[in-house]
Amino acid sequence: MVTAIVNPLVQEVLDLIGIFAFALSGALLAVRKRFDAVGIAVLAEVTALGGGVFRDLVIGAVPPVAFTDIAYFTTPLVAAAVVFFWHPRLARIRRFVLLFDAVGLGVFCVAGTVKALNFGMHPLPAVALGAATAIGGGLLRDLLSGEIPALLHPRSEIYAVPALLGSALVSILAVLHLLTPITSALAALIAVVVRLLALHYGWRAPLARGTTAQ
Structure with missing residues (x-):
């Protein structure tokens, strides 16, 4: 069994970020x-808790930490209050949504993979679960707000790929016994940068041969 040796406090900090x-x-x-x-x-x-709850249910960490640690439940309320009172001008909001979504994607793919490894999952399915942790909340957010999820929209820039990349880096580092808070942060940063570059340059996953995006 491969374990990701990360201090529980570091795990919680990653989750809360x-x-x-x-x-x-x-x-x-x-x-x-x-x-x-x-x-x-x-x-x-x-948006904040959906991916983590899914992760905890899959690995058997029940009840999910979102319902046992008050900090997990109150942090989104603090963020909501900040946005409610001090949100940017409406014309600029979409840019901020995408920026914070990219940061959450990078941090959650690392935190999800680390927790999956520590619960005894094989490194390969741990990658999938780490990515699911990262994209789950955004998927629910888009569905509830009436948006086509970025994960599924043919005109959306790559979304799952950066999460899979960050998760894969964590698993590889764990197998090589090189996973530390610094290398974990680096894996998260790489995922964030890839997502932001995809947004900037319009990188998209290929469509089936002979089809075009609607």
């Missing part, structure tokens, strides 16, 4: 959709 970043992206999208205060809070919570 990802939760805050995703909650900001959910709350900002709620503002763009003109949701009220309750809608902003709900979308922030779902």
